[in-house]
Amino acid sequence: MKINKTIYRALLLLSFVALNGLVLIGISAILAYLNTGAERTSILHIEQNFEETYTPKIIWYNTTNEGREIEDQTLQTIEEDYKNAWNVRNIALASNNMYGVDDFFTTSARAKLDSIIKLNAKNGITLVTTSIQHNPTIDFYSADGKLVVFTDNNVEQYNEVYSNNNLISTFYSTPSYKVMMLLEDGFWRIRHLVEINKDTKNNTVQPTKQQHNKTIASGVNYYPKNTPWDMFGQTFNSKIIEKDFALIQELKLNTIRIFVPYETFGKATVDQKKLMQLKQTLDIAEKHKLNVIVTLFDFYGNYDVQDWTLNHRHAEQIVNTLKEHPALVAWDIKNEPDLDFESRGKLKVIAWLKEMIKNIRKWDTKTDITIGWSSTEAAENLVDEVDIISFHYYKEPKDFLKSFSLLKSKAKGKDLVLQEYGYSSYSGFWNLYTGSKDEQANYYKEMQLYIEQENIPFVLWTLYDFETIPTAVVGRLPWRKNQQKHFGLYTTDGQPKEALKYIKPKK
Numbered sequence: 001m002k003i004n005k006t007i008y009r010a011l012l013l014l015s016f017v018a019l020n021g022l023v024l025i026g027i028s029a030i031l032a033y034l035n036t037g038a039e040r041t042s043i044l045h046i047e048q049n050f051e052e053t054y055t056p057k058i059i060w061y062n063t064t065n066e067g068r069e070i071e072d073q074t075l076q077t078i079e080e081d082y083k084n085a086w087n088v089r090n091i092a093l094a095s096n097n098m099y100g101v102d103d104f105f106t107t108s109a110r111a112k113l114d115s116i117i118k119l120n121a122k123n124g125i126t127l128v129t130t131s132i133q134h135n136p137t138i139d140f141y142s143a144d145g146k147l148v149v150f151t152d153n154n155v156e157q158y159n160e161v162y163s164n165n166n167l168i169s170t171f172y173s174t175p176s177y178k179v180m181m182l183l184e185d186g187f188w189r190i191r192h193l194v195e196i197n198k199d200t201k202n203n204t205v206q207p208t209k210q211q212h213n214k215t216i217a218s219g220v221n222y223y224p225k226n227t228p229w230d231m232f233g234q235t236f237n238s239k240i241i242e243k244d245f246a247l248i249q250e251l252k253l254n255t256i257r258i259f260v261p262y263e264t265f266g267k268a269t270v271d272q273k274k275l276m277q278l279k280q281t282l283d284i285a286e287k288h289k290l291n292v293i294v295t296l297f298d299f300y301g302n303y304d305v306q307d308w309t310l311n312h313r314h315a316e317q318i319v320n321t322l323k324e325h326p327a328l329v330a331w332d333i334k335n336e337p338d339l340d341f342e343s344r345g346k347l348k349v350i351a352w353l354k355e356m357i358k359n360i361r362k363w364d365t366k367t368d369i370t371i372g373w374s375s376t377e378a379a380e381n382l383v384d385e386v387d388i389i390s391f392h393y394y395k396e397p398k399d400f401l402k403s404f405s406l407l408k409s410k411a412k413g414k415d416l417v418l419q420e421y422g423y424s425s426y427s428g429f430w431n432l433y434t435g436s437k438d439e440q441a442n443y444y445k446e447m448q449l450y451i452e453q454e455n456i457p458f459v460l461w462t463l464y465d466f467e468t469i470p471t472a473v474v475g476r477l478p479w480r481k482n483q484q485k486h487f488g489l490y491t492t493d494g495q496p497k498e499a500l501k502y503i504k505p506k507k
Contacts, residue, residue: 054087055268055309057133061153070141070148078148078181081188086131089113090306094128096121106182106191124164130305132156132312132355136179146183151176151196158355160305160348170351214291214329216388216417216457218506219255220248225464225492229473233264236277241284244463249288252505255329256285257293257419257459260318262300268310270317278318282327291329293419293459294322295372296356298335299472303344303352311352312359323364330368330388331360332419337371338378350381357385372419376407383412392420397446404454415457421447422461425497426486430479435486441498448502457506464488 058079063070085104092101096117101110120127133156140149154174161169180192224244227235248256258281265274278294285292296315322328333356337349357369368387373379379391389411393400408416423443427435444460451458465488474480489500 053306053310054083054090054130055313056083056086056131057309057312058083059133059135060137061135062137064138068141068143068145070138074145078188082134082136082179082181082190085190086134090129090131092117093120094126094306096126103187104189105193106184106189109190109193126162126165128160128162128305130158130308132158132309132359147180148188149178149180152179158305158308158351160351167345167347170347216291216293216329216459217254218457218503219253219257219291219293219459220463220489221420221459221461222248222256222258222463223466225466225488225490225494228466228468229259229261229470231258231281232261232274232277233271236274238280238284241281242287245284245288245290248290248463251500251503253503254289254505255291255293255457255459257295257332259295259298259335261298262296262311262314264299265314265318268313270314275318275321279322279325282322282325286325286327290327292325292327293330293332293370294318294328295332295335297333300334301340301344303340303348308352308355311356315356315360316363319360319363323367328367330370331364332390333357333360333369333371335372336374336392338374338381353382354385357382370417370419376403379407379416380410383410383414386414388415388417390417390419393418394421397443397450400447400450401454404450404456418451418456418458420459420461422487423499424483424486425465425499426483428482430482437497437499440486441502444499444502448504451506452504455506460489460503462487462489464490464494465492467492 060075060079063075081104088100088104092098092113093116098110098114098117101113105113119125135153135155136150137153138148138150140147142148153176155177157173157175159169159171159173160167161171175195176197178192178194178196179190181188182191222244223229223231224235224237224240226240227237245256258278260278265271282292296318297311300311319331333353337353340349353371360369370386370388370390371379371382373381373389373391376391376393379389383389389407391407393403395403404416423440425435425437425440427433450456466485469481469484471481474484488497489503490496
């Protein structure tokens with residue numbers, strides 16, 4: 001009995017100590033939170049940081065003003081809070097919910113936004129919008145440092161209007177805003193955000209495309225044979241690339257096409273190590289007199305408006321780093337984006353492609369822009385926007401000329417490039433041993449006749465067979481994986497296949 005009482009008392013004592021410990025931990029956490037200052041994005045319970053969801057370009061054109069001189073640090077803080085206020089506003093309009101708006105807008109400013117949201121919700125309307133670039137000019141900064149007034153000129157915005165979850169309209173607009181912000185509790189909040197013009201057209205002047213001398217004649221889509229779809233990062237090996245590019249040069253081909261995966265390159269904050277590896281790849285290509293098509297946004301498939309500013313920052317860093325490189329021949333916006341038409345919506349994909357073309361042209365006025373469409377039919381899209389019309393063809397060779405002629409008739413005189421084509425030599429259980437290297441050779445024999453007849457620039461798929469194919473590329477089905485392994489002109493051990501003798505470089 002005494003033992004039981006002793007155990008009981010011990011348990012009570014341990015419970016008391018544990019309870020008090022938890023209370024002390026809780027109090028400490030609260031004190032730490034209060035002492036360090038709450039991060040407003042955590043108060044909102046937003047799952048991602050603002051920097052990961054919204055990164056518009058903000059360019060201050062004038063910071064001299066009446067009143068007090070504005071300090072660089074203050075301007076930076078105003079810019080960050082202004083950007084965050086726009087992000088919260090965009091989220092509120094897209095969700096018809098005012099959650100989180102309080103922390104970035106004063107009472108009077110919230111009332112106007114709330115009335116818009118209530119009206120939209122009542123009518124089943126949702127506005128999904130993003131601002132792409134802001135161009136503010138300081139008008140006034142008060143002597144006490146607690147009020148700032150500025151004009152945000154020609155804000156580049158893209159808008160999607162939904163009625164009962166159905167997309168009914170998309171449009172660009174470039175309105176200007178008069179903005180007043182107040183410093184409250186250490187944060188800048190919007191007091192007034194008033195549109196001062198009703199322009200709904202994108203009036204920004206697009207830069208003129210300049211001419212350059214580089215051309216795509218004949219080439220190959222390239223991955224190192226041991227690291228397909230994983231060329232950069234830990235797997236990057238400049239010696240292997242050097243050897244492969246020397247081989248491509250020996251074949252008298254003049255072009256390679258390489259791929260930049262969006263997520264593994266860091267999305268909005270590009271991995272600088274990978275970026276330098278990409279530049280090094282172009283350096284090696286230049287050494288071997290090879291032109292390079294750089295395909296951007298590989299394995300990206302979102303296209304949502306909320307992603308656009310992240311996509312801009314990603315492309316901007318890559319384009320500005322490589323745009324003057326002598327080996328660069330074309331920017332390929334996206335590989336086979338038409339395959340996402342059904343799942344993502346054609347309107348959304350097309351709008352995203354137009355946006356990327358517009359911005360890449362702004363950053364680089366010299367290099368040709370193209371899109372790697374999966375078929376001749378899909379390549380009829382955005383003919384006016386691209387410089388080169390690129391298409392892929394994996395159908396029967398006998399139908400090629402008919403498909404090509406139809407596309408050519410709609411190309412408005414622009415250059416066409418057969419950017420991907422090829423045939424697998426796989427012969428095994430998963431295709432009942434019906435394939436062969438001879439069949440692959442016969443495919444190229446026929447295709448190269450048509451290519452030569454029509455004088456078509458070509459970039460074939462691909463240089464090597466591959467030992468492994470990532471599941472993310474073709475899925476887990478073994479008949480698809482094994483088929484994809486054997487498209488090379490060379491085997492995995494570097495032996496040339498019969499098809500190679502039919503690859504005649506275009507002059």
